[in-house]
Amino acid sequence: MNDDVIDTAIMQKVGRQMGSNPAGVYQDKNGRRFYVKSLESPAHARNEIIAAKLYQLAGAPTLTYVSAKGLNQIATEFVELDKKHVSHLSDSERRQARRWLGVHAWTANWDAAGFDGDNQGVVDGVVTTLDVGGALEFRAQGDPKGKAFGACVREFDTLRKNADNPHAVRLFGDMSPVEINEAIAVVIRIPDASIRRVVAENGGSIALAEKMIARKADMAKHMT
Numbered sequence: 702m703n704d705d706v707i708d709t710a711i712m713q714k715v716g717r718q719m720g721s722n723p724a725g726v727y728q729d730k731n732g733r734r735f736y737v738k739s740l741e742s743p744a745h746a747r748n749e750i751i752a753a754k755l756y757q758l759a760g761a762p763t764l765t766y767v768s769a770k771g772l773n774q775i776a777t778e779f780v781e782l783d784k785k786h787v788s789h790l791s792d793s794e795r796r797q798a799r800r801w802l803g804v805h806a807w808t809a810n811w812d813a814a815g816f817d818g819d820n821q822g823v824v825d826g827v828v829t830t831l832d833v834g835g836a837l838e839f840r841a842q843g844d845p846k847g848k849a850f851g852a853c854v855r856e857f858d859t860l861r862k863n864a865d866n867p868h869a870v871r872l873f874g875d876m877s878p879v880e881i882n883e884a885i886a887v888v889i890r891i892p893d894a895s896i897r898r899v900v901a902e903n904g905g906s907i908a909l910a911e912k913m914i915a916r917k918a919d920m921a922k923h924m925t
Contacts, residue, residue: 707735707769707776716779720832721816721842726779734779735767738834741843743772745834750775751903752808752836755913758899759887761801762829775834782831783823787814787868790821790828795872796880797828802873803884806857807916809850810836813860818868837909852915857885857923878925888920 709727715734716726724738740746746769756763764777784790790798798821805813812835814820822831835841838850860869861876876884893914900910 705768707737707767707774709737709769709771709774720834722834735776736764736779737769738775739771740773740775740834745839745843746773746775747904748837748839749834751900751905751909752810752833754899754903755808755836755896756801756804756830756833758895759801759804759807759891761804761887762824762827763833764824764829764831780824783826785819785822785831787818787821787872790823790872794823794828798872799876799880800884800887801830802860802876802881803857803886803888803920805830805836806854806860807888807913807920808833808836809846809854809856809916811856811859811866812836812841814866814868814872816841816868818871821872850912852912852919854916854919854923857920882924885920885924888917891917893917 707727712727712729714725715728718724719736720738722738722740724736726734727737728734740749750766753763753766764780767776767778769776784794810833812820812832813830820831822829839845860866861873862870864870896913896917897910900913
């Protein structure tokens with residue numbers, strides 16, 4: 702096996718699925734462990750990789766993604782979490798998490814906090830988004846968002862106010878104007894050229910890159 706590519710066919714499964722997609726914890730011959738998800742299609746996997754790279758471009762903490770042999774698979778290095786739930790975050794950890802509201806909204810990550818509040822965890826003291834499968838073109842369980850993922854960043858409001866997303870509201874709903882402006886600034890200072898590069902390098906379309914640039918511009922309208 703290429704050490705840089707995860708091949709679950711020759712690895713030992715040592716842990717169970719922990720989300721809504723078929724998945725497991727796999728261990729290689731060197732004892733390294735990875736969490737590997739099987740998604741509906743290569744398009745779903747590519748969508749998640751692009752989302753993760755955009756998060757990283759913005760500086761938002763994610764898990765460490767590695768290449769998988771299966772084109773419909775997503776693999777991340779397995780880590781032990783200090784905490785895993787929005788309700789378990791301390792005040793300082795909540796402030797860390799809220800810094801990335803703009804990134805969640807920009808990438809249309811409806812699942813930023815998680816259906817059960819378990820998509821924000823603490824890794825070595827850093828609040829980290831544990832799964833970005835709900836960002837960009839697909840919902841967390843795989844359904845396409847269609848026209849709901851457009852140039853207007855409605856998620857900036859829905860993540861703070863939508864009663865159907867209670868864990869997100871719990872985390873982001875009472876952010877101060879200063880916090881909100883800082884979260885927006887994280888996104889709007891990203892160069893357009895960097896967005897185009899990241900999308901292209903990870904198999905995304907020109908149309909997606911231009912949509913993300915338009916969404917970035919729309920974010921500025923929410924500054925106070």
